[in-house]
Amino acid sequence: MTDHQMTARPGEAGGARETKYGRIAKVLRQRCARLEDGQQLPSEKELATEFGVSLMTLRRALDLLDEEGIVRRVLGRGTFVQRRIVAKGDVLTSFSEDMRMRGLTPSSRLIGIEVLEPAEDVRKDLLLGPQESVVALERLRLADGEAMCLETAHLAARFTGVLEADSLEGSLHELLASRGHVLENAVRRIRAVAADERQALLLGLRAGEPVLQIIQVFYDAKGTAIQRSCAHYRADRYEAFTKVRRAPAG
Incomplete structure (x- = not known):
C-alpha cells in the first residue's frame, strides 16, 4: 500500500475513508494539545520515521495543522505548537x-x-x-x-x-x-x-x-x-x- 492509498476507518457509516496523512494529523493534533505553547515538534525526518511514511506524506499532515493554526512552521528552524488561541x-x-x-x-x-x-x-x-x-x-x-x-x-x-x-x-x-x-x-x-x-x-x-x-x-x-x-x-x-x-x- 502506498502513502496515498486510502484506508477505511472502522465504524464509519457508508465506508468513509481517511488518508494516511489525515490520520497522522489527527494524532499530532492530540499531541499538540498536551504540549506547551511554542514547544518545538521533532524534525520532519524523525516524525516520518516514527509514523513509517515518506517525508511528502508527513509534510501534508503538517500542512493540515498549519492551515488550522495548530502549528507554526518556520523555514530552517522547524515546526512549533501555536499559542492556545x-x-x-x-x-x-x-x-x-x-x-x-x-x-x-x-x-x-x-x-x-x-x-x-x-x-x-x-x-x-x-x-x-x-x-x-x-x-x-x-x-x-x-x-x-x-x-x-x-x-x-x-x-x-x-x-x-x-x-x-x-x-x-x-x-x-x-x-x-x-x-x-x-x-x-x-x-x-x-x-x-x-x-x-x-x-x-x-x-x-x-x-x-x-x-x-x-x-x-x-x-x-x-x-x-x-x-x-x-x-x-x-x-x-x-x-x-x-x-x-x-x-x-x-
Missing part, C-alpha cells in the same frame, strides 16, 4: 469540530429557543418569504467547561421538528446532518465589537471588552440557505485565520 480558518467546521481538533471537549448550555418573526437581515440571509417565521436558538458554547462564545442560530420554522430539546447540547450541524440537511459551505462576516453587559456576564468578561462577532450563513449542496448564526467569541481565546497568496501575474 482557537483559530477559525477557511475550512467549514462546526464549533464542536474546532474544539475536538484542539483536544478540547465541546459542550453547550441552552439559554432559550422560540419561534418568532425574523429581523430583516435574518430574513434576507435565509431568503425567507414575508410570512415565514424562524426558530431562534440561543446557546452558550463552552470548551472544557470554559465559555468561548454566545451564539444565536436562526433556522426557518420548518425545522422546528428537527430541534429536539434533548439534542441541543451538542453540535447543531451534526443534528441537522442526521436529519438529511448536510451543511456544505458558508458565507462568513467578521468584525470586532464591544461586549454588552449581558454578553460580558455570560462570557466571563468585563462590559466593553472586545469580542469577535462572526455572522455565518450555511448552505446545503443545492445552495439552499439552512442556518444563520450570529456568535460573539471571546477575543482573548479566538481569532480568524486565513492563508492568502498573491494572484498569478496577469
Whole structure:
C-alpha cells in the first residue's frame, strides 16, 4: 500500500475513508494539545520515521495543522505548537469540530429557543418569504467547561421538528446532518465589537471588552440557505485565520 492509498476507518457509516496523512494529523493534533505553547515538534525526518511514511506524506499532515493554526512552521528552524488561541480558518467546521481538533471537549448550555418573526437581515440571509417565521436558538458554547462564545442560530420554522430539546447540547450541524440537511459551505462576516453587559456576564468578561462577532450563513449542496448564526467569541481565546497568496501575474 502506498502513502496515498486510502484506508477505511472502522465504524464509519457508508465506508468513509481517511488518508494516511489525515490520520497522522489527527494524532499530532492530540499531541499538540498536551504540549506547551511554542514547544518545538521533532524534525520532519524523525516524525516520518516514527509514523513509517515518506517525508511528502508527513509534510501534508503538517500542512493540515498549519492551515488550522495548530502549528507554526518556520523555514530552517522547524515546526512549533501555536499559542492556545482557537483559530477559525477557511475550512467549514462546526464549533464542536474546532474544539475536538484542539483536544478540547465541546459542550453547550441552552439559554432559550422560540419561534418568532425574523429581523430583516435574518430574513434576507435565509431568503425567507414575508410570512415565514424562524426558530431562534440561543446557546452558550463552552470548551472544557470554559465559555468561548454566545451564539444565536436562526433556522426557518420548518425545522422546528428537527430541534429536539434533548439534542441541543451538542453540535447543531451534526443534528441537522442526521436529519438529511448536510451543511456544505458558508458565507462568513467578521468584525470586532464591544461586549454588552449581558454578553460580558455570560462570557466571563468585563462590559466593553472586545469580542469577535462572526455572522455565518450555511448552505446545503443545492445552495439552499439552512442556518444563520450570529456568535460573539471571546477575543482573548479566538481569532480568524486565513492563508492568502498573491494572484498569478496577469
